[in-house]
Amino acid sequence: MTKQTIITLPGDGIGPEVTTAAVTVLKAACSSFGTEIETIERPFGGAGYDRDGEPVTQETLELCKQHKFVLLGAVGGPKWDDLSAEKRPEAALLKLRKELGVYANLRPIRVHPSLAGASTLKKEVITETDILIMRELTGGIYFGRPRTNGAGNGDPYSLDTMSYSRSEVQRISRKAFEAARLRDKRVCSVDKANVLESSRLWRKSVEEVAAEYPDVELTHMLVDNCAMQLIRNPKQFDVMVTGNLFGDILSDEAAMLTGSIGMLPSASLGDGNGLYEPVHGSAPDIAGKGEANPLAAVASAALLCRYSLDMEEAANNIETAIHAVLDAGYRTPDIYSEEPGTTLAGTKEMEQKLLEYLTVPAT
Structure with missing residues (x-):
C-alpha cells in the first residue's frame, strides 16, 4: 500500500x-x-x-x-x-x-433531497440547489493593514482596512472560472462596487479574467442583493466568487438552504x-x-x-x-x-x- x-x-x-x-x-x-x-x-x-x-x-x-x-x-x-x-x-x-x-x-x-424538509425555506425553493461558493481567503479586511485603535479626541475608535490587489482578485477569479467550466459555466461575482473602492477594483479585475473564458457567463451582483437572492431563488446560482468578508457571511447564510x-x-x-x-x-x-x-x-x-x-x-x-x-x-x-x-x-x-x-x- x-x-x-x-x-x-x-x-x-x-x-x-x-x-x-x-x-x-x-x-x-x-x-x-x-x-x-x-x-x-x-x-x-x-x-x-x-x-x-x-x-x-x-x-x-x-x-x-x-x-x-x-x-x-x-x-x-x-x-x-x-x-x-x-x-x-x-x-x-x-x-x-x-x-x-x-x-x-x-x-x-x-x-x-432527503433533507429538503430540514430547511426553514419551502422545499420547492431549495430542491436541486447546487452552488459552489469560491471565497478569497487570505486577503481583504481580515488581513488588511493598518488595524488599530485610537482615542479620537476622547471618542475611542477602531480601524480595519479592506485591501485587495489586482493579482489577489485575479488568482481567485481564475479558480472560479475553471470550476465553472466543470459545472454549468456560470460565474456570479459578488461585491459592493456601488460604495467601495476595493470592490470597484474587484469587479474590474474579474472582468479582465472573464475575457480569458469566453465560454463562461459572468454576472455581477451587489452583496446585499445577493443575500436576498440566496433566500429568494438559490437555484439561479452556479459558481459564486467573492471576497473574504462577504464570502464568510454568504456561505453561512447559504448553510440554511441545506438545513x-x-x-x-x-x-x-x-x-x-x-x-x-x-x-x-x-x-x-x-x-x-x-x-x-x-x-x-x-x-x-x-x-x-x-x-x-x-x-x-x-x-x-x-x-x-x-x-x-x-x-x-x-x-x-x-x-x-x-x-x-x-x-x-x-x-x-x-x-x-x-x-x-x-x-x-x-x-
Missing part, C-alpha cells in the same frame, strides 16, 4: 468528535484503493493555547507546511473570549491559512497545500454529549481525497455513503424532525452507519 500523511488539528468544542469520525471514514475509504492514511495530531486553537500558551506554535505550522494536507475540526469558545486578539483561537486559523497560502476557499452548497451549518464542508487550496474543515463552529454547548453532526467534517475528508490526494473514486464513495445514511433516515439533532422513517442518531452512530454504507469496490 502507498502511504499519505495528513496533519489533523481537532481544535476545540465538538472539533475532536467530528474529526475522529472524519479520519475513521477517510482511512476506510482510502484503504479500499490501496492507500494507507497516517495522521499526525497537534493541539490547535484554544487547546493549543491551554497547552503551549499560543493558539498555534511555529512547530505546528512548519509541520503543516511540510506535509501540505491538513484536516481541521473547529476552534473557539467562551473560555478564551477574554484573551488578546493574537492569543484567541481564531488567530491560529488566520495564521494557518496565511502560512499555507490557501487563498481559494471552496464551499459547496448542495441540498440533499444546518453542520452539513457544509470546505476546501482551502493554494500553492499545492490543502486545508479541509467543516464550516460550522466549535458548538461548546453540545461538546462531549455525542450529539455533534459529523457529516460536514466527513464531507471535508471527501474533498481532501478529491483535491489533494487525487483519489476521485474514494471521494465519490464517501459522498455516496453520506447520501445513503441520510436516505436511510438517520439524523443528528440539528437536522432531526419527527417525520416517518427518520431515526435520531448520535455522532458515533452516524460514523458507524457511514462505514456500513461506504462502497467497497469489487476485487
Whole structure:
C-alpha cells in the first residue's frame, strides 16, 4: 500500500468528535484503493493555547507546511473570549491559512433531497440547489493593514482596512472560472462596487479574467442583493466568487438552504497545500454529549481525497455513503424532525452507519 500523511488539528468544542469520525471514514475509504492514511495530531486553537500558551506554535505550522494536507475540526469558545486578539483561537486559523497560502476557499452548497424538509425555506425553493461558493481567503479586511485603535479626541475608535490587489482578485477569479467550466459555466461575482473602492477594483479585475473564458457567463451582483437572492431563488446560482468578508457571511447564510451549518464542508487550496474543515463552529454547548453532526467534517475528508490526494473514486464513495445514511433516515439533532422513517442518531452512530454504507469496490 502507498502511504499519505495528513496533519489533523481537532481544535476545540465538538472539533475532536467530528474529526475522529472524519479520519475513521477517510482511512476506510482510502484503504479500499490501496492507500494507507497516517495522521499526525497537534493541539490547535484554544487547546493549543491551554497547552503551549499560543493558539498555534511555529512547530505546528512548519509541520503543516511540510506535509501540505491538513484536516481541521473547529476552534473557539467562551473560555478564551477574554484573551488578546493574537492569543484567541481564531488567530491560529488566520495564521494557518496565511502560512499555507490557501487563498481559494471552496464551499459547496448542495441540498440533499432527503433533507429538503430540514430547511426553514419551502422545499420547492431549495430542491436541486447546487452552488459552489469560491471565497478569497487570505486577503481583504481580515488581513488588511493598518488595524488599530485610537482615542479620537476622547471618542475611542477602531480601524480595519479592506485591501485587495489586482493579482489577489485575479488568482481567485481564475479558480472560479475553471470550476465553472466543470459545472454549468456560470460565474456570479459578488461585491459592493456601488460604495467601495476595493470592490470597484474587484469587479474590474474579474472582468479582465472573464475575457480569458469566453465560454463562461459572468454576472455581477451587489452583496446585499445577493443575500436576498440566496433566500429568494438559490437555484439561479452556479459558481459564486467573492471576497473574504462577504464570502464568510454568504456561505453561512447559504448553510440554511441545506438545513444546518453542520452539513457544509470546505476546501482551502493554494500553492499545492490543502486545508479541509467543516464550516460550522466549535458548538461548546453540545461538546462531549455525542450529539455533534459529523457529516460536514466527513464531507471535508471527501474533498481532501478529491483535491489533494487525487483519489476521485474514494471521494465519490464517501459522498455516496453520506447520501445513503441520510436516505436511510438517520439524523443528528440539528437536522432531526419527527417525520416517518427518520431515526435520531448520535455522532458515533452516524460514523458507524457511514462505514456500513461506504462502497467497497469489487476485487
